[in-house]
Amino acid sequence: MSEPNFQFDLESALNQPPKATLRDPFGSKDMSAYFASEEGNQQLALLEHLSRYSNLLSVIQGPQGSGKSRFMMEFARHQDDSTIISQVKASMLMTAGQLLQAIYSGFSTQLREPPNEATFGPLLKFSHDLEAQGQKALILIDNAQELNTDAVSMLLDMMSLATENQSVPHVALFTEFPLSRNLDSYQGSRYEQLSHTLTIAPYSLEQTKAYLLHRVRTVGGSINLPFNDKQIKQIYQESGGYPGAINKIAQSMMGNGAKGAKPGRRFNLALGFPLVHMALLCFVMLGILIAVLFSDPDESERQVADRTSNVIPLSPKTEVRAGQSSSDTIARIDAMQRKIGAEPSLGLPPIPTDTEDATLAPSIASVKPTISAAPVAPIRQDTPADITPNLSQDRPQVVLQPMPVEKEQTVTEKTPAADPFDKTQWWLSQSPSRYTLQLLGTYNLDTVKDFIKSQGSISVFSYFKSKHKGRDWYVVVYGMYRNRSEAIAAVESLPRDLKNLNPWARSARSIQQDIQKLE
Numbered sequence: 001m002s003e004p005n006f007q008f009d010l011e012s013a014l015n016q017p018p019k020a021t022l023r024d025p026f027g028s029k030d031m032s033a034y035f036a037s038e039e040g041n042q043q044l045a046l047l048e049h050l051s052r053y054s055n056l057l058s059v060i061q062g063p064q065g066s067g068k069s070r071f072m073m074e075f076a077r078h079q080d081d082s083t084i085i086s087q088v089k090a091s092m093l094m095t096a097g098q099l100l101q102a103i104y105s106g107f108s109t110q111l112r113e114p115p116n117e118a119t120f121g122p123l124l125k126f127s128h129d130l131e132a133q134g135q136k137a138l139i140l141i142d143n144a145q146e147l148n149t150d151a152v153s154m155l156l157d158m159m160s161l162a163t164e165n166q167s168v169p170h171v172a173l174f175t176e177f178p179l180s181r182n183l184d185s186y187q188g189s190r191y192e193q194l195s196h197t198l199t200i201a202p203y204s205l206e207q208t209k210a211y212l213l214h215r216v217r218t219v220g221g222s223i224n225l226p227f228n229d230k231q232i233k234q235i236y237q238e239s240g241g242y243p244g245a246i247n248k249i250a251q252s253m254m255g256n257g258a259k260g261a262k263p264g265r266r267f268n269l270a271l272g273f274p275l276v277h278m279a280l281l282c283f284v285m286l287g288i289l290i291a292v293l294f295s296d297p298d299e300s301e302r303q304v305a306d307r308t309s310n311v312i313p314l315s316p317k318t319e320v321r322a323g324q325s326s327s328d329t330i331a332r333i334d335a336m337q338r339k340i341g342a343e344p345s346l347g348l349p350p351i352p353t354d355t356e357d358a359t360l361a362p363s364i365a366s367v368k369p370t371i372s373a374a375p376v377a378p379i380r381q382d383t384p385a386d387i388t389p390n391l392s393q394d395r396p397q398v399v400l401q402p403m404p405v406e407k408e409q410t411v412t413e414k415t416p417a418a419d420p421f422d423k424t425q426w427w428l429s430q431s432p433s434r435y436t437l438q439l440l441g442t443y444n445l446d447t448v449k450d451f452i453k454s455q456g457s458i459s460v461f462s463y464f465k466s467k468h469k470g471r472d473w474y475v476v477v478y479g480m481y482r483n484r485s486e487a488i489a490a491v492e493s494l495p496r497d498l499k500n501l502n503p504w505a506r507s508a509r510s511i512q513q514d515i516q517k518l519e
Contacts, residue, residue: 065244202241
């Protein structure tokens with residue numbers, strides 16, 4: 001029988017050696033202990049939305065130890081029975097044929113006879129048959145930075161064939177760096193147009209503390225953290241907020257990890273590039289070094305003299321003063337750059353249209369030589385009195401007459417006011433080849449309206465209504481563009497808060513298909 005006045009001393013219990021060996025909370029490879037941060041949940045929802053409605057490559061990018069593999073497993077766990085998944089882990093320099101065989105092996109339970117040919121034709125037919133049955137093919141490729149350039153080009157070729165009548169499986173690539181860095185200019189441009197990138201963000205200090213507590217309780221079976229606030233801050237600073245490095249540093253602090261090596265990011269001599277490419281680069285650099293060592297020094301001096309003789313001297317206004325050091329000059333340049341960066345950002349860009357640009361109003365001829373650095377205000381429609389040009393008194397004054405306004409018709413019956421932001425029916429009448437930028441989607445209509453009202457220029461924002469998982473789904477879009485390239489180019493000119501929403505180009509055809517689900 002327990003004593004009635006028993007009190008548990010936590011500090012004394014922690015100082016006692018454990019009676020049984022507990023699991024190492026930071027050395028375990030238990031993949032079930034997924035820590036769902038706020039940013040991670042948002043990216044999971046966005047990736048699920050893209051996998052159902054987008055024909056682009058979904059690229060999930062993050063450095064080693066950022067939790068990409070665990071993110072991929074959590075995303076696969078959230079899929080329902082209507083999604084057929086093939087998971088592939090890429091190996092070093094995996095070719096297009098090897099990648100296709102690995103994808104077909106992942107679909108072996110659905111494919112009666114996996115094809116032996118190294119083409120994606122059977123994969124397109126398999127995806128088309130699944131869509132006819134109300135299902136979807138999903139391909140998840142981990143360690144995608146190891147793919148050969150031919151394998152990436154093959155994926156781009158397959159995704160470019162997506163049309164209204166031809167469906168393609170959705171492909172999600174999990175990589176440490178952008179795959180376009182190993183492609184040529186043409187394939188790199190195609191990669192930018194046919195992919196949508198999600199970057200895994202590191203944890204904050206509070207999220208790092210919550211992650212440590214989550215691992216201790218879920219994996220280790222303990223009740224509190226074995227670290228104080230100073231140690232938690234040290235773990236956060238040395239790990240950069242990524243879970244892989246957090247586990248290694250925490251394990252080392254508990255005495256279970258390697259004590260000789262200082263925890264931190266691994267230095268890779270390959271710098272993310274394939275080893276074959278780095279070997280060729282080293283060979284070229286060695287040849288250049290030999291050529292420099294055995295070159296004629298007199299010839300080098302003559303080349304330097306020729307280059308310096310062609311230098312244009314600075315004007316008197318830009319020459320450095322005699323008593324001024326180079327550090328002062330650099331400090332003045334930095335101050336000028338910070339002043340330029342402090343200027344307010346520009347407004348939202350206008351919607352591109354097919355019509356010709358309106359003729360710009362003529363500028364005033366006489367401008368004062370000193371111009372303020374403040375941003376220019378919009379031009380008023382009426383001319384202020386202080387800048388009215390002097391006219392001859394003999395010339396008659398022109399008086400603008402107001403436009404005649406028709407009398408409003410008396411409304412006998414009160415009708416509910418239409419929502420100016422609801423463009424559901426308007427999208428059905430647009431050309432299917434047009435494009436727009438999708439910003440967000442939610443089940444809450446009030447959230448959509450509040451978001452649009454909070455923007456500076458509401459004329460370019462709208463939303464449409466569709467169905468998602470049997471519930472009303474509201475999607476906010478921005479602008480109208482003639483093609484997908486214009487829509488992608490417009491993303492660069494958006495404000496920073498809208499860029500953080502990861503807008504992606506979407507065709508009017510796909511929007512019309514979503515709206516038709518309401519019927």
